[in-house]
Amino acid sequence: MEAIILAGGRGRRLGALTKKKQKAALCFCGTPLIVHVINDLLTQEIGRINILTGYRGKDVWQICVNYYSDQLDSGNIRILDFPYIWGTLNRLMVAIPYLDESFNGYYVCGIDSLIPFSVSKRFLRFTRFHQQQLILLLSPNIKKAPTHWRVRLIDNRIISYNYFTDYSGDKGAFANLYADVGVRYFPYRLISELREMNYKGERNIPDFIFQKFQSGDSIIGFPFSEDWKHVANPSDFQAV
Numbered sequence: 001m002e003a004i005i006l007a008g009g010r011g012r013r014l015g016a017l018t019k020k021k022q023k024a025a026l027c028f029c030g031t032p033l034i035v036h037v038i039n040d041l042l043t044q045e046i047g048r049i050n051i052l053t054g055y056r057g058k059d060v061w062q063i064c065v066n067y068y069s070d071q072l073d074s075g076n077i078r079i080l081d082f083p084y085i086w087g088t089l090n091r092l093m094v095a096i097p098y099l100d101e102s103f104n105g106y107y108v109c110g111i112d113s114l115i116p117f118s119v120s121k122r123f124l125r126f127t128r129f130h131q132q133q134l135i136l137l138l139s140p141n142i143k144k145a146p147t148h149w150r151v152r153l154i155d156n157r158i159i160s161y162n163y164f165t166d167y168s169g170d171k172g173a174f175a176n177l178y179a180d181v182g183v184r185y186f187p188y189r190l191i192s193e194l195r196e197m198n199y200k201g202e203r204n205i206p207d208f209i210f211q212k213f214q215s216g217d218s219i220i221g222f223p224f225s226e227d228w229k230h231v232a233n234p235s236d237f238q239a240v
Contacts (some may be wrong), residue, residue: 008054074099
């Protein structure tokens, strides 16, 4: 399994903090966000780590040179820079020809979701039993990331998928989970499907997942209860 880190967005919600610095380069607890993610991946059963950059890609490159020069030289960490491609999924699609088809899938993660090591390890183990489905990481901590999508889950299968602010369902046992779309597993068949689509224009990852759900694709949810941090607002950095 290879990993893909999505580190090309502009981070507009962070305002002035990302006007002159890539979000991945912002420090949280004294360490750049992307270093938290890479260090976690290096402890997992991951092959190569692919970092997709766009906006201020040089910031990410410099961090990797400072922290992981040996990994860059060996090819264990690889940076794919697409400065003129706008949109996370568009950037992922452009990167597809560079991905190794021999891998059974890709552990795709953002740089703003700091997931506990124990969770990511169990999540990767979980993917071995569901290698043909798209897998979303789910959390009960809705207030930590109110821009994400809420789901209803039965027997690890997502049976409904709604944007948080539009959610009007009941408050039952299965309503108190939301999908962190920044961390999920893409089986290679989905990567192949994206390759065949070959479209242009903006298309967000949440919209893509929602469309897959509406078309009847099987989407698996992996719930966890451990506390974690979603870094999305200026106050998140001011508090540490």
